[in-house]
Amino acid sequence: MRPISTLQRAVDGSHQVLIVGGGAAGIAAASSLMARDAQLDVAIIDPAPQHYYQPGWTLVGAGVFSARSTERSMASLIPKGVKWIQAAVSTFEPEANALVLDNGQALAYDQLIVCPGLKLDWDAIDGLNATLGSNGVTSNYRYDLAPYTWQLVQQLKQGQALFTQPPMPIKCAGAPQKAMYLSCDHWLRNGHLPRINTRFMNAGAVLFGVPDYVPALMEYVHKYAIDLDFGHNLVAVDGPAKRATFVRTLADGRQEHLERRFDLLHVVPPQTAPDFIRSSPLADAAGWVDVDPYSLRHTRFANIHGLGDATNTSNAKTAAAARKQAPVVANNVLVALKRLQRLAQYDGYGSCPLTVERGKIVLAEFTYGGKLAPSFAPWLLDGRKATRRAWWLKERILPSLYWRGMLKGHEWLARPTLNTDTPPA
Structure with a gap:
């Protein structure tokens, strides 16, 4: 009517x-x-x-x-x-x-x-809703799933850990990699990191949109031996089979599908x-x-x-x-x-307080155009470095x-x- x-x-x-x-x-x-x-x-x-x-x-x-x-x-x-x-x-x-x-x-x-x-568009990823909260598939973007993330991180001793980021815009653009760094920090402290292969499957082309903060983040990418896969967008998840399907955008604009196995999959859904x-x-x-x-x-x-x-x-x-x-x-x-x-x-x-390890943060603050806008003097808190004060x-x-x-x-x-x-x- x-x-x-x-x-x-x-x-x-x-x-x-x-x-x-x-x-x-x-x-x-x-x-x-x-x-x-x-x-x-x-x-x-x-x-x-x-x-x-x-x-x-x-x-x-x-x-x-x-x-x-x-x-x-x-x-x-x-x-x-x-x-x-x-x-x-x-x-x-x-x-x-x-x-x-x-x-x-x-x-x-x-x-x-x-x-x-x-709107968090969970349905945009084929098979995701059927497996969220089980089969090692989680997301800190939901209240009921964030505790499951911690459960999975503690349980994982070896295997493949995938952390995804969809195309922009999304809320808290640093959150996908925050989850990754904190997980890797836990595995490192408990001696498991050498047996865990961590990949950041990012649909975008850069690690972070404000270049001034990238060097500090890259220190942790190297520290945790994280593989960075840019141009990879998650499109499907098979939870029972523990397979994730990505669309990869090639340099010439063509696209190809590829699958990756996972033991832990932290998903960030597309957002509109x-x-x-x-x-x-x-x-x-x-x-x-x-x-x-x-x-x-x-x-x-x-x-x-x-x-x-x-x-x-x-x-x-x-x-x-x-x-x-x-x-x-x-x-x-x-x-x-x-x-x-x-x-x-x-x-x-x-x-965006980027939690790079338990106890340290890279505090990104910026205005339009990526202009740095620190709230504190550099001698008190330099946001371009990982600090305990942050x-x-x-x-x-x-x-x-x-x-x-x-x-x-x-x-x-x-x-x-x-x-x-x-x-x-």
């Missing part, structure tokens, strides 16, 4: 600000808004009962964190004064300043913030914007929310803003990026509501910064940069 357009009927409710998505970006944006103006009428739309600190799953897969420590109830995190609408969005109707929920209700808004995260975003008027040609990379306002609808993993900005899709984006969006929503004067600007900041930051500081800072509207090291010019009236 063809849905009734909100242009043709009354809406069922309205809010000054509607936020689509209750992940890191959505809750941080809501908290930053309320910290600026506690009288705002704000609602978050998200069907999920639980919220997860996803950056912690790398350490769950290495036996450092428990999975339970990365989980909180959504209800406990919704900011005071913000309404939680536990539903999913079906369609957007930006011309009517409205959207439709999956229960058929239509909601109107003055300002809309879109941050639903992205959610289906309800890709089919909406908010999407660009590639399916991502189409925003200005600096103001994070939609390029066609002035009262719509986007942040987090579902936008088409070229920054790394990380929680650190959302932490910087949320205050920018909060500021610019209030500018649109005529409650502030000066627009804020996002510089593309993203961060591990301490990842293990001890960042979880608290997430739960008690970012999600509570405290913008430590994230205050937005304001433009010198005021926007036109």
Whole structure:
């Protein structure tokens, strides 16, 4: 049955600000808004009962964190004064300043913030869903599977360990190799590494997208005797037979299929914007929310803003990026509501703490164009080297910064940069 357009009927409710998505970006944006103006009428739309600190799953897969420590109830995190609408969005109707929920209700808004995260497309790899969590096939990209990663790492004493990375973009582009380094470190410490052949099957052409950090990473590639296979994209898995099929792109552009046997297979699935975003008027040609990379306002609808993993900005899709984006969006929503004067600007900041061994991290921090953007002086913490201070930051500081800072509207090291010019009236 063809849905009734909100242009043709009354809406069922309205809010000054509607936020689509209750992940890191959505809750941080809501908290930053309320910290600026506690009288705002704000609602978050998200069907999920639980919220997860996803950056912690790398350490769950290495036996450092428990999975339970990365989980909180959504209800406990919704900011005071913000309404939680536990539903999913079906369609957007930006011309009517409205959207439709999956229960058929239509909601109107003055300002809309879109941050639903992205879709992990497990089904894009033939046979993967049937074997995830068994037959040595795992992924730190799922809460329920990260503990299985650690189980497999401890059990493996010899054999073939494959770690895959799909084509970009993906959330936390360093996560595929973080799992690999921490696994190799465990095998090295326990004397098993000489009998384990580790391969990094990367669909891309480089180890890491910001060249300044590659030398430090290559030291660990050599230390762990990892084989780097670029241009290899995982397309099928036969769990019982322990065979993985890859499409390899040759120098002349031709493609060939090849199989590799495995004892442990850590998979990172292809990732896209959610289906309800890709089919909406908010999407660009590639399916991502189409925003200005600096103001994070939609390029066609002035009262719509986007942040987090579902936008088409070229920054790394990380929680650190959302932490910087949320205050920018909060500021610019209030500018649109005529409650502030000066627009804020996002510089593309993203961060990736690359866990190269238990106790050391290469802390990659950069803005648009791969420009280095260290938060600390080099004498205190040089991100281009593996350091214990960066591990301490990842293990001890960042979880608290997430739960008690970012999600509570405290913008430590994230205050937005304001433009010198005021926007036109």
